[in-house]
C-alpha cells in the first residue's frame with residue numbers, strides 16, 4: 001500500500017513558530033511518531049511526506065534518525081491541505097493502484113488502524129476512518145443562534161487514514177480544481193463526485209494535534225502506550 005502524509009501545514013492554531021510536526025513530543029518530533037506507526041504496519045510499503053521545502057532539511061534529519069525500512073520520498077506541498085494531497089497524488093508511482101492518505105498531525109494513529117484501512121480498501125472505492133460523535137451537535141447561524149440539533153446517531157467525526165482507488169481520487173481532485181471546490185478532506189471530493197465512501201471504525205485516540213492542549217493529551221497517551 002502507498003501512503004501519502006500531508007505535512008505541509010504551518011500549525012497556526014498551535015501558535016508555534018514553525019511547522020507543528022517538528023515540535024518535540026515525548027523525546028521525538030511529532031512527525032516521527034506518525035512515521036513509526038506506518039513503519040510498524042504490515043501493509044504500508046511506500047511513503048511520501050508532502051511538505052514545504054523549508055522543512056525538508058528537518059524531515060531528512062528525522063528520516064536519518066529513524067532509519068526506516070520502508071522507502072520514503074519528499075514531495076513539495078501546496079498552500080492548502082487539498083493542494084498538498086493533489087501534489088502527492090501526482091508524485092505516486094504509476095504502479096500505485098490504491099492509496100492511503102494520513103495527516104502527519106495525527107501522530108497517535110496505530111499500525112492496526114493502517115492495516116485495517118489497507119485491508120478494507122481491497123473491496124471498496126473509497127473509505128475514511130471515523131468515530132461516532134459523542135457530543136450533541138448544534139447547527140448555528142451567523143448571529144450565534146442555534147438553528148438545529150441533528151440526530152447524533154447519523155454523525156461521525158472524520159479522521160485519517162482515508163483511502164481511495166488512485167485513478168478515482170485523482171479525477172475527483174482534478175474536477176475539484178477545475179470547479180474551485182474547497183474541502184477539508186479527500187472524502188468530501190469523492191462525495192461531491194457521487195462516489196461511495198465507506199466508514200472504517202477509527203480510534204478515539206487518533207487525535208489531530210491542532211492546539212497546545214492536544215500536545216499534552218498526546219504525550220499522556222504515548223506515555224501510557226510506550227512509557
Ligand SMILES: Nc1ccn([C@@H]2O[C@H](COP(=O)(O)OP(=O)(O)OP(=O)(O)O)[C@@H](O)[C@H]2O)c(=O)n1
Pocket residue numbers: 005006007008009010011012013014020021050077078079080081082084085103104105106208209210
Ligand atoms: N498546506 C497544507 C496545510 C496542511 N497540511 C497538512 O494537513 C494536515 C492537517 O492539517 P492541520 O492540522 O490543519 O495542520 P496545519 O495546517 O499545520 O494547522 P493550522 O490550520 O492550525 O495552521 C497536517 O498534517 C498538515 O501538515 C498540508 O499538507 N498542506
Ligand SMILES: C[C@](O)(CO)[C@H](O)COP(=O)(O)O
Pocket residue numbers: 081103157158159160184185186208
Ligand atoms: C482530514 C481531516 O483530518 C479529517 O478530520 C481534517 O479534515 C483536516 O482538516 P483541517 O481543517 O486541515 O484541520
